[in-house]
Amino acid sequence: MRLIKQLLTHKGKIGAFDLVQTVSQGRTLFLGDGNLSFSRALAKLKPSAARDFTATTFEPAVRLSPRTLQNASQLARMSAKVLNGIDATRLQAHFGTTKFHAIIFNFPNVASRTPIYGHNPNHILAHKFLRSAAGQLVHGGLVVMTAVDSTFYAGAFGLPAAARFAGFGEPEIHEFKPSRFPGYIHANTLDGRSALTKYRSFGTWVFRLP
Numbered sequence: 506m507r508l509i510k511q512l513l514t515h516k517g518k519i520g521a522f523d524l525v526q527t528v529s530q531g532r533t534l535f536l537g538d539g540n541l542s543f544s545r546a547l548a549k550l551k552p553s554a555a556r557d558f559t560a561t562t563f564e565p566a567v568r569l570s571p572r573t574l575q576n577a578s579q580l581a582r583m584s585a586k587v588l589n590g591i592d593a594t595r596l597q598a599h600f601g602t603t604k605f606h607a608i609i610f611n612f613p614n615v616a617s618r619t620p621i622y623g624h625n626p627n628h629i630l631a632h633k634f635l636r637s638a639a640g641q642l643v644h645g646g647l648v649v650m651t652a653v654d655s656t657f658y659a660g661a662f663g664l665p666a667a668a669r670f671a672g673f674g675e676p677e678i679h680e681f682k683p684s685r686f687p688g689y690i691h692a693n694t695l696d697g698r699s700a701l702t703k704y705r706s707f708g709t710w711v712f713r714l715p
């Protein structure tokens with residue numbers, strides 16, 4: 506209840522989460538990374554960590570834009586692995602027994618509001634993603650998910666319930682400032698208006714297994 510209130514009122518968020526330090530601590534998996542500019546921004550902020558990055562897009566290679574291909578090449582030059590067509594809800598099928606210290610998904614969105622079994626499809630994505638990610642973490646690992654901090658998104662994703670469903674403890678919510686990641690250009694799921702220009706407040710949710 507406290508968490509729902511925190512998010513709905515935009516109060517109670519703690520300071521920015523230290524993503525640079527987090528990606529320096531072991532293997533990092535980036536999911537649904539759109540144009541790959543977020544993983545590239547972190548690789549530039551911490552070049553020595555890039556060799557432990559697996560940066561992925563949901564879209565298959567044939568659908569990548571020239572900018573995405575350019576970012577993929579830069580990541581590969583920094584020794585990061587880049588994979589396409591990776592579904593965040595089916596991580597075991599993609600990665601088998603490989604485990605990660607951090608699994609990062611920025612602004613998950615399926616670009617549909619058509620209900621699935623009566624639920625917003627982003628609610629289903631959040632539940633399935635968190636359950637899948639829980640099985641791919643090393644001991645002490647964490648899932649980091651950033652979303653728009655608004656009542657609509659809070660209701661759509663239902664993150665406190667998704668965390669419980671997937672076996673995580675109570676998540677922390679940190680403020681997220683896109684400007685801390687130079688070169689990060691948020692990509693919309695469809696070619697519409699970017700959530701980063703439409704909204705001002707974002708939250709980074711950090712999930713840990715008990």
Ligand SMILES: C[S@@+](CC[C@H](N)C(=O)[O-])C[C@H]1O[C@@H](n2cnc3c(N)ncnc32)[C@H](O)[C@@H]1O
Pocket residue numbers: 536537538539540543562563564591592593594610611612613614615630690691692693694
């Ligand atoms: C709003 S965009 C954000 C893209 C990028 N993370 C960013 O912050 O710029 C949402 C992304 O989620 C991806 N996505 C949707 N369903 C997914 C799934 N099941 N697995 C992985 N990615 C998914 C979309 O392809 C899209 O790139």
